[in-house]
Amino acid sequence: MSANEHPIKKVTAYVLSEWAMMLVEPGSQPETMFSQNEPFFRVSAYYQGVFDGDLTIICQEPFLNMLARNVLGADSEEVVSPEEQWDALRELANIISGNYLVEAYGVETIFDLPHFELQQTSFDGVSRYITQKMSKFNGEAAALYLADGEPLFASFDINASDYSNQTGDRR
Amino acid sequence: MSYNFLIVDDSSIIRRSLQKALSMANFDINNAFEAANGQEALDLLEHEWIDLIFLDINMPVMNGVEFLRALRDKSETNAIPVLIISTEGSKLRYEELEKLGVQGILRKPVRPEMLTDTVNHLLGGA
Numbered sequence: 136m137s138a139n140e141h142p143i144k145k146v147t148a149y150v151l152s153e154w155a156m157m158l159v160e161p162g163s164q165p166e167t168m169f170s171q172n173e174p175f176f177r178v179s180a181y182y183q184g185v186f187d188g189d190l191t192i193i194c195q196e197p198f199l200n201m202l203a204r205n206v207l208g209a210d211s212e213e214v215v216s217p218e219e220q221w222d223a224l225r226e227l228a229n230i231i232s233g234n235y236l237v238e239a240y241g242v243e244t245i246f247d248l249p250h251f252e253l254q255q256t257s258f259d260g261v262s263r264y265i266t267q268k269m270s271k272f273n274g275e276a277a278a279l280y281l282a283d284g285e286p287l288f289a290s291f292d293i294n295a296s297d298y299s300n301q302t303g304d305r306r
Numbered sequence: 307m308s309y310n311f312l313i314v315d316d317s318s319i320i321r322r323s324l325q326k327a328l329s330m331a332n333f334d335i336n337n338a339f340e341a342a343n344g345q346e347a348l349d350l351l352e353h354e355w356i357d358l359i360f361l362d363i364n365m366p367v368m369n370g371v372e373f374l375r376a377l378r379d380k381s382e383t384n385a386i387p388v389l390i391i392s393t394e395g396s397k398l399r400y401e402e403l404e405k406l407g408v409q410g411i412l413r414k415p416v417r418p419e420m421l422t423d424t425v426n427h428l429l430g431g432a
Contacts, residue, residue: 154415204325206331222319228415229364231319233393237413242397 142238143205143231143291144278151230151282162279165265168286170211171258176221178228180249186239188293190232190249191268192224193261198285199224202221223252236242239248260290268292308336309429310355314347314373315362315391324360324391324421331422333429344373351383358428361408363392363399371399374406387428391416 142169148159160167169175173195180190194202203215203223228251236246270292277290311328313321321340328338341347341355345368347359359377363370370392378384390403390411400411410424 150415153417179378203319206319208323210324218321219322222317226317226319230393233395233414242400245396245398297406 139300141275141278142235143276146231146233146234146238147272147278147287147289150227150234150279151280153288154230155202155227155282157201157205157282158282162281162286165269165279165286165288166262168279168281169258169261173197175258175261176224176263177254177256178224180228180232181252182246182249182293185244186248188291190228190235190291191264191289192228192231193288194224195286197289200280200285201285202227206211221253225253230291239291270283307333309357310317311335311338311358311360312341312354312356313338313360314341314344314365314370315360316365317341317362319343320362320391327418327421328425330418331425333425342367344368344370344376345428346421347373348376351377351386356386358425359386359388361388361390361392363394363403365391371402371406374403374408378406389424389428 151157151159164305175193175195176199177191177193179261182188196255199220200215203209203220205217207213207219232249236244242299265288269279271277276292280287313324315324315414318327319325319386325338325340327328328335337354339350339356341350343365348368351387360371361373370390374388377388387405390408393401393412393414403411409428412420
């Protein structure tokens with residue numbers, strides 16, 4: 136990972152490897168990485184205050200199952216409920232969010248708890264969103280990874296003025 | 307000596323993974339209680355003896371800071387050691403937590419070995 140990388144890329148890879156114990160590789164083509172036939176899961180956290188913006192994570196069922204099992208250290212016979220899978224995704228967003236804020240804004244700023252929204256959606260529901268985020272700021276504020284071979288998309292979208300402040304000393 | 311732990315976190319998967327990490331670290335656990343927020347934890351403390359509390363900060367109903375204030379206000383509970391496990395990274399928040407007498411702060415993600423080392427240290431010094 137490069138030191139000049141946008142915090143969302145760095146933090147997402149860090150949390151996936153440290154918390155979920157996953158092997159993380161960069162992805163490139165969302166339209167071929169994701170399976171169009173499987174449901175998509177999306178979690179978003181919305182911020183207001185020092186800046187306005189949102190953190191969004193998009194994944195599919197195999198990732199969700201693997202995430203929950205890895206976090207629990209579950210063996211093959213251990214049952215992981217759908218509720219626990221959703222909870223794992225929400226907690227992933229929570230941990231990425233907390234680490235992102237420290238990485239991007241330092242330890243001097245206090246942020247209030249963001250509001251998290253979880254939803255199941257379809258390929259049509261997310262493909263345009265991912266394409267739009269990947270093209271914004273040349274894709275710098277979005278992360279696309281293969282985690283243990285399963286695709287994951289994460290983006291942190293904030294106001295343009297906030298973005299230049301945040302990355303001004305990184306370019 | 308066997309210990310009673312209390313894990314306070316609104317995430318069920320975090321509570322279950324902490325329980326598992328503590329069990330696998332071979333601590334002599336009598337009971338590992340769970341609470342999904344500060345109020346549930348206070349209710350449980352009315353009738354259970356607890357040796358160490360694992361506490362998240364951002365929770366609904368009653369958050370970790372509010373819980374800590376209530377805990378420290380009561381003579382029956384004000385000496386219970388508290389280990390913060392949270393995504394919180396703000397220096398000002400850490401200072402506030404230290405004033406409220408927390409024994410340690412771990413920022414998520416927390417590796418099992420880091421948890422084990424910290425708990426060993428806290429129990430050894432308790």
